[in-house]
Structure formats: structure tokens, C-alpha cells
Amino acid sequence: MKELYELLKDRFRLSDFSQKQPVQAWLKVPSDQAVALITHLRDIHGFSHLVMLTCVDWIEQGKFQLTYILHNYHDHKDLGVKVYIDRESASMESIHHLWEQARTYQRELYEMFGISFPGSPGLTDPFILEGWDDMPVMRRDFDTKAYSETHYSHRPREIHEPEEHMKQRMYPED
């Protein structure tokens, strides 16, 4: 995988290569070159399978880490392409023209993280959370507990002292 990285480095501004296993490697690419790199990997180097597209929220650095995992069926190797984009007005180029399932991933990321993929078909259609009007839920600053406390009524619990309660129920006359 290191040879591939060295080869690609001539064409793209790559960094942070890491490899723990012989069949899996990770690298970082600037967002303006990401789609070109992914297209190159798919068409020239046989990474024909988009395994997943996911996002990690690094709220401390104000960044979203988009992770494209690509798989090569010939030598069964995985390459994780990491792209860092700003959390504020997050936007990324779409890859829906490369794989049909990419539009579903991008639709989910739009709803769950609020990342825009201009041009991706059906991007703003509600995916899971129909009628949602709060902030995107998978962002780390979305507080599930605070949301449920403000949106759902509290159900007060009656608490009884067991001995007294059973006495009242079974022998109310005494």
C-alpha cells in the first residue's frame, strides 16, 4: 500500500499515511482534490467498491472528517480516504455520479450532520427523521437528554413506602 501512496503522491497532495495491517491503509487528502483522487482510484487502481461513506465530528478542532472507504476486489485491499472540512457551513463535492448508493450516504450525512453535497439528487428529502426541525442529530453538540426534556412531558413517578402501601391496600380498615 505504501507504493501506491508514493505513486499517488506525485499527482495529489496527500498526507498522514498510516497502515496497521497489510491490507488496510488510511490517507488524508484536501477536500478540493478528494473527488479527483477517488475517481482516479476507482478507474485506474481498481478500487471499484465504495464500502461506506461516513463522518466523524471533531468538534474540538471545528472539523468534520469525511471517510470514504474503498475496496479493491482484485487484491482485496482497503483504502480509507479522509477529508477534513469545516464544521461551519459544511459542504463537500458529491460522488453520486461514481456510485449509485453514494446518494443515499450523502442524503444521510445531510440529515444527520448537516453536510451539504451540492448536486446530489434527492439530498434534502427526509431520510429517517421526517419533520425534524432541530439541529442535525449526529453532531456532537446535539444533547439528546436536553432535547427530550424540552420536547416530552415528564411523567412523575409515585413512590410509596412498601410496608405502609401494602397495609393500605390489603387492610384499609385497620
Next chain:
Amino acid sequence: MDTQYPPIVNGASQYDLDSGKYVRVWQGPQHPGVTGNMSLELDICGDQVVWCKTHVGYLHRGFEKLMERRRYINCFPIVCRICVPEPDTNEYLFAAAVEDLLGIEVPEKAKWLRTLNLELSRLGSFLMWIGGQSGAFGMGTVAQWSITFRDYVLDLFEELSGARVYHMYMIPGGVRGDLPDGWKGRTLELMTRVEKLLDEIRHVMLNNAIFKQRSVGLGIVTADMVDRFGVVGPVARGSGMKRDVRKDSPYLIYDQLDFEAVTEDGCDAYARTLVRWREMYQSIELIRQILDRMPTEGEVHLKLPNVLHLKVPAGETYVRAESTRGEYGYYMCSDGSAFPRKVTVRGPSYCHAMSLLEHLIVGVNIADVHGLMLSLHTYPPEIER
């Protein structure tokens, strides 16, 4: 030329729903033919589907969000619930991802026990699927037989792990326990009975004229569609692609077992049924091989420090395994704390039930929609983790 299909303008079909020629119907989320709570919004013309949109979200419990707030060991009751018929793949992958980040290797015997568990759960899940597939084409009897046998498989799981559906048998560092006394004999006996059931299913289902008539030519997935739609597992193998994670990227002890990836060339629902039916025999054969060659002595679990205080080194990994529906994967990212930074689940249904189903369903008779869905083995909780 006047066709029954609506005209296509700018890449989308144009028709007037008020014209009386087309009807919009919802199939699901509550429907006996739908796998899990998922609904299909269908526009039909006569009895043919002209447009479809998959709607999910009826089962969303926010697993990935919940995992961010829980310690690694506390995530186990969550991950197994991502797939009801086959929770063991999730348990194995979560454990494997944690072990990969921790850099630990599980004992040899635990690897054999994990493989045994995974194959048994594959068999149980396939038995449930074949019931659905036959039921979708009006053969409820096969479903009754196969669900009975799935229950016998669950009996074995109950004996092994104490639970029928969510086993939580595989934990970081190994498995929870060794095989109970006499379990091996009972399993081998059940395997003989399941094999007999599969022979019978061949007579009544695979050779059935109605089943063949309805499934041959239904939902054609050609070889060039496989990469474009991210198709994996039995659906890809039904299109002649020799792709099996167990063979291509062997995990646990699959490289020591003797088996071949099953393929068929039909590309349709019938070919996929054949692939899965043959894979059930394969699972039985693998279970026999494992029980025959498994080491009898040895540790089943590593000595780990208190798992409640487990801190996982920063890093990320992706692990995959072959489930009944195809490649199942977990992406795990750790920031060095006791809580996972992000866990993403890659379920095969994510591609099969959304983009692929919406594409294949156009032109299908509305009565065959269930059969098509079942032949893709879609399962909604994988989509809305």
C-alpha cells in the same frame, strides 16, 4: 410509439396521478410481506410498478448516537439489536474492531468457537429467510417448516449462551464460555435433520412450477450493476461474481476450513434463492468441520483488565465479515478515551434496499414486489442504525 410506460422528461417519468391511469399505494410499514418496518411508496399502472421510493425510519433507535455516550463494553446490548435474525455478526465485528484497536489477539479456541457461532447464526438466519421467500410466493408451508427448524437452532444458542435471540456470546478478548456437555452431539443431530429439510424444500419449492414461473427473470442484477450499486453477498454471487468475504479476506479460522464460494449465473431471484439454499448446505458442512477439528483444550477468553475502565488507543479501523446478506462492516474511530468517538455500521441492505430496489422494482408486477424484496434479503434496521 404508444407504450404503457409514462414519457420520460429530463430523466424522470412524467405522469398525472389524477388521470385515473395511475395509483399511488403504500406498501408497509406494517405488512406481512415486508421484512421489518419499512415502506415502499409505489406508483402503479394497472398491476405494474412504474416508480418506487423506499421509506425507512420506523425502527430508528439512534444506535450510533447511543454508542458515543457509552463505554465499549456497554455497547454490546446495543450492537446485537441492529440485526434481529443474525445478531452474532454485529457482536463479532464490534468485538473484532475493539480488539484491533487494542492490538490484542484472541486465543485459538475462542476463534473456533466464534466461527462456529457465526456459521450457526448464518444457518438460523437463512432458515428464516427461506420461510419469507417461499411465503412471498404463496407457499406458507415451507415457512412453517423452516421457522420450526430455526427454533431448534435457537434452542442450541440458548444452551450455549443463555439467550435465544441476542446472545452476546462474543465479547472483547474471546467468548463467554466453552461448549456445554453433549452440545456437540445435539448439534450434529440437528444438522442431519436440517439437511433432510433442505432436501424436501428442493422438491416442494425449488422444483415448484409456480415458484419457478414467478422468480425466474425477476429482479435481474447484471454483473456490471454489481459495482455500480455496491451489491454484495448472495445477490452478487447470484450474478456469477465469486465474492465471499470469508474466502477473499479470511477472518477468524476461515482460511483453515475447506469450502468454495457458491455462485450461480441466473442473475435473477431464482438464482439468488439457489445460492442461499446451497449456502445452507455449506454452513452445515462448515459446522461439521469446525466441530470435528476444534481444539478441545485451551483458554476461551483472554485475561483483560476491568473492561468498564477500558481505554482504547486513538486510531481507526474497518472490519468486515460475511453475513447472510453479504459484506457487513464496522468502522470504529477512537480518540483514546473510554468511549468510542464514532462507530458506523455498514449493512448490506443500505445499498440493496435503497438504490438497487428502487431500480429493480420498475416494471415488476405488484404481486411480486415481496418476492423481489425477499430475494434481495433487505433488512431495515441496518439502514437506520
